[in-house]
Amino acid sequence: MTSQTMSHVVLPLHGVDCGACAEKVMAGLRQLDGVDQIEVQIQRSRVRITFESEKLVPERIESRLRDLGFDVAAGQLRTRISVPGMC
Numbered sequence: 001m002t003s004q005t006m007s008h009v010v011l012p013l014h015g016v017d018c019g020a021c022a023e024k025v026m027a028g029l030r031q032l033d034g035v036d037q038i039e040v041q042i043q044r045s046r047v048r049i050t051f052e053s054e055k056l057v058p059e060r061i062e063s064r065l066r067d068l069g070f071d072v073a074a075g076q077l078r079t080r081i082s083v084p085g086m087c
Helices: 019-030 058-067
Strands: 006-014 035-041 046-052 078-082
Touching: 006 058, 019 035, 019 046, 019 058, 046 058
Parallel strands: none
Antiparallel strands: 006 046, 006 078, 035 046
């Protein structure tokens, strides 16, 4: 059995102001290999993504969001890495 290193990234996301936009974000990010969970917070204008760090990097997530037509605030990336077996 292989262990996976999961990472979490929170991105400020402009242009998401309704449920349809949130669904577009989620559908677009689900297409990326390695994405585990997506939480779009419309009122806070941000998205939180949990992903496998061996398969995906935060910059690819940002690029995908821009491809979908959303503005990701540059320089505002927050990432946390969870290493299996460690607190």
